[in-house]
Amino acid sequence: MPGKPDVGGDAADRSGISANRRTFMGTVGAITGASALGGTALADDGDEKTEVGGEGSRTDGDARNAILVIPDGAAQAHISGARYLKAYREDSEEFPLNVTPGGTTLHVDQAEQIGGMSTYPDNPDRTPITDSAAAGTKTYSGAIGGVGSEDEYTPVKTILEAAHEAGMATGLVTTTRITHATPAAFATHVPDRGVEDEIARQYVDDGNVDVLLGGGKRHFDPEERDDGEDMLARAEEQGYQIAETEAELADADSGKLLGLFGSESDRSAHMSYYVDREYVDDTDEPGLVEMTEKAIDILSDCENGFFLMVESGRVDHQGHANDNAITHEQLECDEVFGTVLDYAEDDATSETFAMQVADHETGGMSLGWDAYDMDWGAIDDIRASLEHLESAIDETGDDRGATVDVVEEHTGFELTEGEIIDITGGDLAKVLNKRTQMGWSSDSHTAEEVPSYASGPNAEFFGRYFDNTEVAVGIAEALGLEFEPGREIDYEFRD
Amino acid sequence: MPGKPDVGGDAADRSGISANRRTFMGTVGAITGASALGGTALADDGDEKTEVGGEGSRTDGDARNAILVIPDGAAQAHISGARYLKAYREDSEEFPLNVTPGGTTLHVDQAEQIGGMSTYPDNPDRTPITDSAAAGTKTYSGAIGGVGSEDEYTPVKTILEAAHEAGMATGLVTTTRITHATPAAFATHVPDRGVEDEIARQYVDDGNVDVLLGGGKRHFDPEERDDGEDMLARAEEQGYQIAETEAELADADSGKLLGLFGSESDRSAHMSYYVDREYVDDTDEPGLVEMTEKAIDILSDCENGFFLMVESGRVDHQGHANDNAITHEQLECDEVFGTVLDYAEDDATSETFAMQVADHETGGMSLGWDAYDMDWGAIDDIRASLEHLESAIDETGDDRGATVDVVEEHTGFELTEGEIIDITGGDLAKVLNKRTQMGWSSDSHTAEEVPSYASGPNAEFFGRYFDNTEVAVGIAEALGLEFEPGREIDYEFRD
Numbered sequence: 003m004p005g006k007p008d009v010g011g012d013a014a015d016r017s018g019i020s021a022n023r024r025t026f027m028g029t030v031g032a033i034t035g036a037s038a039l040g041g042t043a044l045a046d047d048g049d050e051k052t053e054v055g056g057e058g059s060r061t062d063g064d065a066r067n068a069i070l071v072i073p074d075g076a077a078q079a080h081i082s083g084a085r086y087l088k089a090y091r092e093d094s095e096e097f098p099l100n101v102t103p104g105g106t107t108l109h110v111d112q113a114e115q116i117g118g119m120s121t122y123p124d125n126p127d128r129t130p131i132t133d134s135a136a137a138g139t140k141t142y143s144g145a146i147g148g149v150g151s152e153d154e155y156t157p158v159k160t161i162l163e164a165a166h167e168a169g170m171a172t173g174l175v176t177t178t179r180i181t182h183a184t185p186a187a188f189a190t191h192v193p194d195r196g197v198e199d200e201i202a203r204q205y206v207d208d209g210n211v212d213v214l215l216g217g218g219k220r221h222f223d224p225e226e227r228d229d230g231e232d233m234l235a236r237a238e239e240q241g242y243q244i245a246e247t248e249a250e251l252a253d254a255d256s257g258k259l260l261g262l263f264g265s266e267s268d269r270s271a272h273m274s275y276y277v278d279r280e281y282v283d284d285t286d287e288p289g290l291v292e293m294t295e296k297a298i299d300i301l302s303d304c305e306n307g308f309f310l311m312v313e314s315g316r317v318d319h320q321g322h323a324n325d326n327a328i329t330h331e332q333l334e335c336d337e338v339f340g341t342v343l344d345y346a347e348d349d350a351t352s353e354t355f356a357m358q359v360a361d362h363e364t365g366g367m368s369l370g371w372d373a374y375d376m377d378w379g380a381i382d383d384i385r386a387s388l389e390h391l392e393s394a395i396d397e398t399g400d401d402r403g404a405t406v407d408v409v410e411e412h413t414g415f416e417l418t419e420g421e422i423i424d425i426t427g428g429d430l431a432k433v434l435n436k437r438t439q440m441g442w443s444s445d446s447h448t449a450e451e452v453p454s455y456a457s458g459p460n461a462e463f464f465g466r467y468f469d470n471t472e473v474a475v476g477i478a479e480a481l482g483l484e485f486e487p488g489r490e491i492d493y494e495f496r497d
Numbered sequence: 498m499p500g501k502p503d504v505g506g507d508a509a510d511r512s513g514i515s516a517n518r519r520t521f522m523g524t525v526g527a528i529t530g531a532s533a534l535g536g537t538a539l540a541d542d543g544d545e546k547t548e549v550g551g552e553g554s555r556t557d558g559d560a561r562n563a564i565l566v567i568p569d570g571a572a573q574a575h576i577s578g579a580r581y582l583k584a585y586r587e588d589s590e591e592f593p594l595n596v597t598p599g600g601t602t603l604h605v606d607q608a609e610q611i612g613g614m615s616t617y618p619d620n621p622d623r624t625p626i627t628d629s630a631a632a633g634t635k636t637y638s639g640a641i642g643g644v645g646s647e648d649e650y651t652p653v654k655t656i657l658e659a660a661h662e663a664g665m666a667t668g669l670v671t672t673t674r675i676t677h678a679t680p681a682a683f684a685t686h687v688p689d690r691g692v693e694d695e696i697a698r699q700y701v702d703d704g705n706v707d708v709l710l711g712g713g714k715r716h717f718d719p720e721e722r723d724d725g726e727d728m729l730a731r732a733e734e735q736g737y738q739i740a741e742t743e744a745e746l747a748d749a750d751s752g753k754l755l756g757l758f759g760s761e762s763d764r765s766a767h768m769s770y771y772v773d774r775e776y777v778d779d780t781d782e783p784g785l786v787e788m789t790e791k792a793i794d795i796l797s798d799c800e801n802g803f804f805l806m807v808e809s810g811r812v813d814h815q816g817h818a819n820d821n822a823i824t825h826e827q828l829e830c831d832e833v834f835g836t837v838l839d840y841a842e843d844d845a846t847s848e849t850f851a852m853q854v855a856d857h858e859t860g861g862m863s864l865g866w867d868a869y870d871m872d873w874g875a876i877d878d879i880r881a882s883l884e885h886l887e888s889a890i891d892e893t894g895d896d897r898g899a900t901v902d903v904v905e906e907h908t909g910f911e912l913t914e915g916e917i918i919d920i921t922g923g924d925l926a927k928v929l930n931k932r933t934q935m936g937w938s939s940d941s942h943t944a945e946e947v948p949s950y951a952s953g954p955n956a957e958f959f960g961r962y963f964d965n966t967e968v969a970v971g972i973a974e975a976l977g978l979e980f981e982p983g984r985e986i987d988y989e990f991r992d
Contacts, residue, residue, distance in 0.1 A: 444863060
């Protein structure tokens with residue numbers, strides 16, 4: 003099997019870097035000391051479903067399962083914004099006097115431990131601001147599952163791979179392309195996040211991930227891949243069921259699963275934003291809560307337990323775009339974390355470690371701009387993404403009346419003459435933010451520490467400030483997996 | 498004694514508001530059920546020092562003392578910024594790989610519990626964004642120590658008053674005018690924060706606060722007060738020693754103390770910013786750490802224990818100004834919290850509850866603007882406040898060469914032609930932020946939940962998200978003081 007990891011015990015000895023240096027190069031997923039058994043997927047045999055989980059044997063930890071929820075790009079303002087939106091919806095009359103955590107509870111409030119996490123990367127230029135790839139593995143920006151530099155890239159083992167080798171079932175769920183940086187950093191190894199065709203190939207050929215749900219069909223589809231290889235057919239050969247709609251996801255009830263979803267207009271890219279899925283498109287995409295429930299349902303069949311990462315991946319995109327609808331997306335993520343905590347609580351046969359933490363902040367988002375006030379009714383009324391609005395306005399050509407109608411249809415705002423001029427000039431985000439008084443300092447990532455929430459075995463490990471390299475350490479401890487940060491491996495990737 | 502609080506037990510019964518409503522109107526300082534004994538200051542008798550603490554008797558709690566540190570306007574980006582600055586200073590070669598909490602420790606890291614606090618006020622217009630007055634008492638923006646509206650203002654009891662009545666010593670320490678909203682909300686009662694002469698009078702005439710250290714001499718000085726009353730003389734009659742310089746502060750070693758500090762150029766307003774105190778002015782102002790140490794030293798003489806609030810009050814002003822030097826100010830605040838934790842640890846005879854939490858965020862500050870990079874060397878090099886720089890540049894008139902010199906002297910930046918033009922146009926903050934890549938979304942306050950740090954008895958109460966009304970509740974629990982949020986009192990204030 004091409005690209006199958008060799009986890010020979012002397013890999014670490016080939017490292018040319020100092021021990022001190024390697025401490026900082028430890029990755030979220032870096033792990034060592036696990037058994038050398040690569041997972042082998044069982045071929046599908048008629049109606050017989052492929053079993054999930056590897057063939058390894060597992061040393062029990064306090065936790066049987068671990069679930070990590072990542073709202074990509076979400077720091078405190080995003081979390082607080084979800085609370086404001088929820089409070090406004092639950093009782094707009096009492097608002098904001100019901101924004102107190104006791105009055106409007108988010109699921110993150112139920113976590114046993116609150117902490118904070120540093121996110122800086124290990125870049126040659128020493129910038130303190132990471133991208134999502136380097137946030138998944140403490141490395142240079144752009145690297146997936148490895149350290150060093152683009153010229154001297156060294157793959158390292160991830161927590162997901164270690165879990166798989168210990169016989170656990172594994173899953174990656176996201177609203178971005180499944181080949182995007184955050185999920186990719188848990189299971190694949192390439193020097194540059196841009197080679198998503200190769201990331202898709204590694205997912206399929208390595209078969210380490212039992213459940214893969216997200217967007218990005220174009221990197222599996224022979225008609226869209228540069229090399230023309232049919233990763234969909236090959237995935238089926240590897241024992242994966244393939245689902246492309248909400249209905250097909252619902253039908254999949256056990257065995258390895260590759261779900262590739264998207265809007266009807268663009269099935270091959272990211273999945274739609276929450277507001278577009280919910281209010282705009284006549285879509286057959288599942289929601290992130292449904293995807294999470296399905297992943298847990300399938301993975302929990304594995305006697306050795308499971309590791310699951312769920313990413314609310316487009317919070318980040320809305321941060322980049324300075325889109326008010328980000329609060330809707332973050333509230334969906336909170337529902338996902340609630341689903342995870344409910345499973346952890348209901349699961350009578352085992353213990354589940356559950357954690358929510360972002361990879362970095364995006365947008366320098368703040369709840370307030372220049373008026374000592376905000377309009378949460380207006381934020382609640384925004385029922386389409388900025389991307390959808392911009393696209394719909396583009397389609398009107400220069401028709402100002404049609405632009406007014408588009409904006410009113412999706413936001414309820416009756417535009418002023420000045421606002422129409424600003425929108426024509428390309429300032430739609432600014433017009434909407436002026437209305438809502440949501441503030442943004444950036445269209446990029448920022449470096450503040452992000453809040454974290456942990457429950458279950460070893461949660462106390464995260465009741466403090468910690469570095470992102472410690473996430474995999476704490477999860478490994480919870481699961482009883484041996485762990486060494488930054489353990490290098492031999493891995494053949496294709497350029 | 499004019500304005501002395503009447504704490505008759507039936508005050509609450511006169512409330513016309515519902516129980517549910519009153520829950521939201523509970524104040525940070527609101528407390529009831531305490532003994533009805535007002536504190537009486539002992540007159541100074543020759544060399545005999547006035548004793549600190551009231552005459553009440555105290556029911557012991559798990560904590561003997563409580564110290565609350567408030568970095569006004571500081572949310573996570575401010576805390577993280579202090580860590581980046583400290584890490585850069587400790588090892589600029591390794592930076593940012595030493596920004597990990599394990600590599601560069603802030604004193605907040607030593608707190609036993611991390612949590613988050615909601616900050617919205619109870620305004621008639623239902624804005625979710627508070628001012629510092631309403632953050633001290635959950636009330637309408639501008640109100641000090643009371644609820645309702647400017648027309649129908651009702652004073653409520655504060656945690657400091659309750660501590661005083663229970664015989665504890667009390668202190669308020671800040672870098673703003675001592676009559677500014679945050680300290681005032683702990684011990685005075687006026688419908689509008691603007692009447693600082695009256696706030697000063699209440700401090701002096703009520704004598705509830707044993708140690709008062711900050712700026713704002715103008716509100717005590719007969720030559721600057723509108724009514725010409727001499728609050729300095731009256732404070733001495735009440736038994737207060739008065740200190741106006743670092744040396745005089747050092748000399749005060751016991752007894753009631755009123756310290757009114759300021760820069761030599763403006764002794765009557767706020768104290769200077771940290772960077773101006775440290776690097777610019779030939780000043781005789783004490784630092785906030787010294788002030789805190791002195792307050793603790795004096796207050797700990799009281800057998801009944803003490804309550805102390807220390808505010809790093811000008812973090813907020815630098816947030817409004819979008820001033821990079823805010824990170825220096827926040828780092829001073831972290832040193833203050835370290836001083837507090839050290840006292841709590843060293844204090845063998847008793848237990849001290851210690852907490853740091855802001856009243857709200859200011860500036861929508863973010864660590865990053867638009868370049869996926871920041872220049873922390875440049876931030877470290879900024880050794881004067883924006884206010885000082887603007888003032889010094891103003892003094893140069895139109896002399897561009899002198900402007901260049903002023904900026905280079907205090908920041909090390911060699912200005913470009915374009916930057917000189919921008920500065921002449923009034924964009925100094927923008928020029929500096931472009932250099933450092935610090936981001937700001939606002940020049941006002943914002944509504945995100947702020948991080949909190951608590952240690953000592955009852956710290957676990959704060960290991961979660963909570964509302965600002967719960968701060969006084971948790972402190973009262975730690976101290977064993979009975980508490981009811983929003984307990985109304987009769988109090989005669991002067992219009």
